[in-house]
Amino acid sequence: xxxxxxxxFGHGARDPEWAGPMKRVAARIAERxxxxxxxxxxxxxxxxxxxxxVDTLVAAGCTELTVVPVFxxxxxxxxxxxxxxxxxxxxxxxxxxxxxxxxxGEADGVVEAIADYALGLA
Amino acid sequence: xxxxxxxxFGHGARDPEWAGPMKRVAARIAERxxxxxxxxxxxxxxxxxxxxxVDTLVAAGCTELTVVPVFxxxxxxxxxxxxxxxxxxxxxxxxxxxxxxxxxGEADGVVEAIADYALGLA
Numbered sequence: 001x002x003x004x005x006x007x008x009f010g011h012g013a014r015d016p017e018w019a020g021p022m023k024r025v026a027a028r029i030a031e032r033x034x035x036x037x038x039x040x041x042x043x044x045x046x047x048x049x050x051x052x053x054v055d056t057l058v059a060a061g062c063t064e065l066t067v068v069p070v071f072x073x074x075x076x077x078x079x080x081x082x083x084x085x086x087x088x089x090x091x092x093x094x095x096x097x098x099x100x101x102x103x104x105g106e107a108d109g110v111v112e113a114i115a116d117y118a119l120g121l122a
Numbered sequence: 123x124x125x126x127x128x129x130x131f132g133h134g135a136r137d138p139e140w141a142g143p144m145k146r147v148a149a150r151i152a153e154r155x156x157x158x159x160x161x162x163x164x165x166x167x168x169x170x171x172x173x174x175x176v177d178t179l180v181a182a183g184c185t186e187l188t189v190v191p192v193f194x195x196x197x198x199x200x201x202x203x204x205x206x207x208x209x210x211x212x213x214x215x216x217x218x219x220x221x222x223x224x225x226x227g228e229a230d231g232v233v234e235a236i237a238d239y240a241l242g243l244a
Contacts, residue, residue: 006244008236010194018197021227021236028237036244068240072132072192075140101243104236105143113235114130114143114226115150118190121223122128122158 005037005062007053010070011077012042019046022070037062043077043085054089058096065098072105127159127184129175132192133199134164141168144192159184165199165207176211180218187220194227 006029010022022040029038037060041053048056050067057065067086069078083100090098104110128151132144144162151160159182163175170178172189179187189208191200205222212220226232 004244006240008240013195013197015197015201018195021195021225021233024233025236025240028234029240032237033241033244036241038240066240066244068236068243070194070236072194073135073140073143075135075137079137103143104239107235107239109235109238110232111143111146112150113229113231114147114190114192115154116231117226117229118128118130118147118151118160118188119155119158121190122126122155122188 003035003062004064004066005039005057005060007050007057007065007067008038008040008070009050009053009067009082010040010042010046012045014045016046025070043081050085051089051092054093054096054098058093063096065096067098067100069100069103071103074103074106078103125184126186126188127161127179127182129172129179129187129189130160130162130192131172131175131189131204132162132164132168134167136167138168147192165203172207173211173214176215176218176220180215185218187218189220189222191222191225193225196225196228200225 008022026038026040039053041050086100130144148160148162161175163172208222
């Protein structure tokens with residue numbers, strides 16, 4: 001029973017290398033919690049889409065999906081577009097529960113890690 | 123002598139709340155290293171611009187400026203647009219040295235902090 005799964009949902013960009021850090025986050029989650037299925041997904045330019053990633057996790061047996069926006073902040077996309085995308089994905093899988101959390105960039109630990117990085121270089 | 127300063131340079135967004143996490147990063151840097159002047163700056167939508175932030179830090183006596191891109195990854199903006207903006211700002215201040223570093227989202231500590239955040243919620 002897979003149970004809980006994670007979708008790392010990012011904006012996407014024309015440059016495929018843009019996905020590198022999100023893939024590294026997914027790899028770290030897989031290393032640290034091998035029992036938690038994790039998928040990346042993108043709003044535009046890159047694949048898979050949110051729908052595709054959710055399909056994959058539900059097919060793997062996940063019934064509780066946490067959609068983690070890998071965005072720097074709660075801007076317009078997270079206030080408007082992303083909730084609608086999550087709602088649409090949820091309607092396609094009534095047996096699963098999808099939960100959209102706050103943008104990763106708003107987390108204290110991420111703010112502190114960016115400060116660490118800047119102070120380590122200045 | 124102020125010496126080293128930090129510019130936290132972000133993409134910007136129409137929603138002014140988008141700047142919240144970057145301002146929190148700046149506040150943490152100021153708390154942890156009060157001798158290091160720090161400014162936020164934005165590529166579009168929000169102010170100040172990179173030029174304005176650099177002017178402020180040079181006026182405060184900084185001669186070495188580290189421009190830290192608060193971007194999730196090294197995508198097209200950081201490969202093309204941002205280096206040109208830094209070059210333009212540097213040309214206006216020949217007495218100062220501006221150094222553009224890699225996107226914060228590429229840093230191991232930031233990748234780990236995003237994984238921490240996701241695992242803490244799933």
